[in-house]
Amino acid sequence: MNIYISSVAVFITVAIANLVAKFIKVIPKTYINLLLGIIIACIPVANSLIVQFDSETFMVFIIAPLLFLDGQKTRSIMVRRQFKDILGTAILLALISAVVSLFTVTSMFSLTLPLALILISISTPTDATALDTVREGRKLPKRTEIVLKMESLFNDASGIILLQAAVLWYKTGHLSYAQNIRAFLISAVGGVALGMAVAFIIMVLRQKIMRSRWNVNYSNIVIYFATPILIYLMAEKLELSGIIAVVTAGLVFNGEVSRTRFSTPRFQSFFNTATDFIGDLLNSSVFVILGLSISRIVVEHKHDLAADLSWLYIGIILYVLSLAIRYLYAKLIAQNSQMESITFTLGGVHGAVTLALAFSLVGQGFTGHIFDLILLVETVVIILSMVVPTIAFKFFLDPELDEDDIRMKSRKIREEMVRVGIAYVESLQISPAVKESVIFDLNDQIQQTTIKDFLSQWWGINNKRYIFTGFQAVEERQILMSAFEEERNFLYDQLDGVALEDSKHIYEVYSEVLVSESMAVSDND
Structure with missing residues (x-):
C-alpha cells in the first residue's frame, strides 16, 4: 500500500509544481519540482507518506520507460549518423575520464583505487532531462545538442559496467581488464540484439492486431507502455544492458509511429497525447524524487557533513576533472569549435540515474561510512553539474524564442x-x-x-x-x-x-x- 500512497504523493507534487511554474516563470519548472521534493522531505508528515528510495524500482518503472520514450523520439538514421560520436562519448570519453580521474583522486585523497573507481563510475552517466533543465530558454549549438542527447542515451550502460567492475575489484582485490571488456561487449551487443528482437516482435504483433477484426486500441497502448518494462527486466535477468535494450527498442518503435499516423488517426492522436503526458509526468517525477532524496541524504548525514568535509572536496574535484577532460576531448579528439567545446563540457549534467546507481550499492553490501561517503560525493557532483551550467549558459548562449x-x-x-x-x-x-x-x-x-x-x-x-x-x-x-x-x-x-x-x-x-x-x-x- 505504501508504494501506491508514495506514487500519489509524488504525482500530486508534480501537479502542484506545474501550477506554481505558471506563475513563477523565471525558475525552470524542473527546478520547482526539485524544490518541492526538498520541501516535502522537510515536512515530517509529508515525508512519511513516501517510501525510501529504491533504485531497482526507480530504474524499472521510471528510467526504463523514459529512456524508451527518448529512443522512440530519435530517428534510427540519426544514431547511424552519430555512431562515431556515440562510441566516442559513451566508451572512449568514459574510459579516459575513469583512468585520469582514478589516479588523480587517489593521489589527492586517501582513497583506495577500487573505491575511487566506484565514485567515478557512478558519476559517468549524463542526463538529457537534467540538461533540458539547465539550458531552458537557451540555444545550444545544433551539433552539440545532438551529441549530448546521444551520449545520455548510451553512456548509462558504460557507467553500469564500470561500476560492476569497480565493485568486484573492491570486494575481491582483483581487476580483470579482459574479463571486463568482454563483459561490456556482451552486455552492450546483447542489449542491442535483445531490445531490437523483442521490440520488433511486439511491433509486428501490434500491427497485426491493429489490422485485424480483433483490434482493441486501448489494449494496444497498454502493450506499448509495458514494452520497456518487460524488455528491461528480460535484459537484466540475462545479465545484459537493460538501458541499451530499452533505448534500442525505442528506436525500433520510432519507425512504427511515423508510418501508422493515418491508419487509426483518432487512436494515434490519443496515443501521442498519452505518450507526451506519461513522458512529462515521469520527467517531473524524477526531479521530485531527486529533491526528496537529496534532502533526506543531507538530513540523515548532517553530523558527517560538519565533522569531515572530505566528501565535499572529493565531489568538487571529480566535477572539475570531468569538466577538464570533457573540454580536452571535445577540442582535441572531436575537433569541435570553441563554442561547441564549452557547451559540450558544461552539458555533461548528472541527475537521477547517478543517484540510482549510488543507491544500488545498498543491495551489494555497502553500508556505514563508505556508503555515506559515496552518497554525499555523488550528491555534490549532481548539484554542481546542474547549478554551474544553469548560471554559465545565461552568459554566452543566445536565448531561444521568447x-x-x-x-x-x-x-x-x-x-x-x-x-x-x-x-x-x-x-x-x-x-x-x-x-x-x-x-x-x-x-x-x-x-x-x-x-x-x-x-x-x-x-x-x-x-x-x-x-x-x-x-x-x-x-x-x-x-x-x-x-x-x-x-x-x-x-x-x-x-x-x-x-x-x-x-x-x-x-x-x-x-x-x-x-x-x-x-x-x-x-x-
Missing part, C-alpha cells in the same frame, strides 16, 4: 480567428438556442466564457434546453463545422508568405481547430 512572445502571438491569432467564426455565425438566420450554443463553443476556444456562462449552459443541458434533436442537432453540427472551416481559412491566409519558424504558433492553433472539428463531427450527445 515563450511569452510566442504565447502572446498565439493568443492574438486565436482571438482574431474566433472573431471570424463568430461573425460568420452571427450572420446566419438560425434558431436562437442553436446560435447561442455555437457561439458559446466558439468563445470557449479562447476561454472567453465566464463561470456564469458555463453554469447557464450546464443548467440548460440538464433542463434539455441545449440538448438538440432532429433538425436542430443536424443544424448545430453543420454550423459548427462551417464556423471551424471559416476559422481554418483565416489561419491558412495568415500562413501565406510566413517563414516556418514564425508560423509554428499558427500551425499549433490550426491543429487545435482540427481537433475541435473532429469532436464536433463525432459528438453523439
Whole structure:
C-alpha cells in the first residue's frame, strides 16, 4: 500500500509544481519540482507518506520507460549518423575520464583505487532531462545538442559496467581488464540484439492486431507502455544492458509511429497525447524524487557533513576533472569549435540515474561510512553539474524564442480567428438556442466564457434546453463545422508568405481547430 500512497504523493507534487511554474516563470519548472521534493522531505508528515528510495524500482518503472520514450523520439538514421560520436562519448570519453580521474583522486585523497573507481563510475552517466533543465530558454549549438542527447542515451550502460567492475575489484582485490571488456561487449551487443528482437516482435504483433477484426486500441497502448518494462527486466535477468535494450527498442518503435499516423488517426492522436503526458509526468517525477532524496541524504548525514568535509572536496574535484577532460576531448579528439567545446563540457549534467546507481550499492553490501561517503560525493557532483551550467549558459548562449512572445502571438491569432467564426455565425438566420450554443463553443476556444456562462449552459443541458434533436442537432453540427472551416481559412491566409519558424504558433492553433472539428463531427450527445 505504501508504494501506491508514495506514487500519489509524488504525482500530486508534480501537479502542484506545474501550477506554481505558471506563475513563477523565471525558475525552470524542473527546478520547482526539485524544490518541492526538498520541501516535502522537510515536512515530517509529508515525508512519511513516501517510501525510501529504491533504485531497482526507480530504474524499472521510471528510467526504463523514459529512456524508451527518448529512443522512440530519435530517428534510427540519426544514431547511424552519430555512431562515431556515440562510441566516442559513451566508451572512449568514459574510459579516459575513469583512468585520469582514478589516479588523480587517489593521489589527492586517501582513497583506495577500487573505491575511487566506484565514485567515478557512478558519476559517468549524463542526463538529457537534467540538461533540458539547465539550458531552458537557451540555444545550444545544433551539433552539440545532438551529441549530448546521444551520449545520455548510451553512456548509462558504460557507467553500469564500470561500476560492476569497480565493485568486484573492491570486494575481491582483483581487476580483470579482459574479463571486463568482454563483459561490456556482451552486455552492450546483447542489449542491442535483445531490445531490437523483442521490440520488433511486439511491433509486428501490434500491427497485426491493429489490422485485424480483433483490434482493441486501448489494449494496444497498454502493450506499448509495458514494452520497456518487460524488455528491461528480460535484459537484466540475462545479465545484459537493460538501458541499451530499452533505448534500442525505442528506436525500433520510432519507425512504427511515423508510418501508422493515418491508419487509426483518432487512436494515434490519443496515443501521442498519452505518450507526451506519461513522458512529462515521469520527467517531473524524477526531479521530485531527486529533491526528496537529496534532502533526506543531507538530513540523515548532517553530523558527517560538519565533522569531515572530505566528501565535499572529493565531489568538487571529480566535477572539475570531468569538466577538464570533457573540454580536452571535445577540442582535441572531436575537433569541435570553441563554442561547441564549452557547451559540450558544461552539458555533461548528472541527475537521477547517478543517484540510482549510488543507491544500488545498498543491495551489494555497502553500508556505514563508505556508503555515506559515496552518497554525499555523488550528491555534490549532481548539484554542481546542474547549478554551474544553469548560471554559465545565461552568459554566452543566445536565448531561444521568447515563450511569452510566442504565447502572446498565439493568443492574438486565436482571438482574431474566433472573431471570424463568430461573425460568420452571427450572420446566419438560425434558431436562437442553436446560435447561442455555437457561439458559446466558439468563445470557449479562447476561454472567453465566464463561470456564469458555463453554469447557464450546464443548467440548460440538464433542463434539455441545449440538448438538440432532429433538425436542430443536424443544424448545430453543420454550423459548427462551417464556423471551424471559416476559422481554418483565416489561419491558412495568415500562413501565406510566413517563414516556418514564425508560423509554428499558427500551425499549433490550426491543429487545435482540427481537433475541435473532429469532436464536433463525432459528438453523439
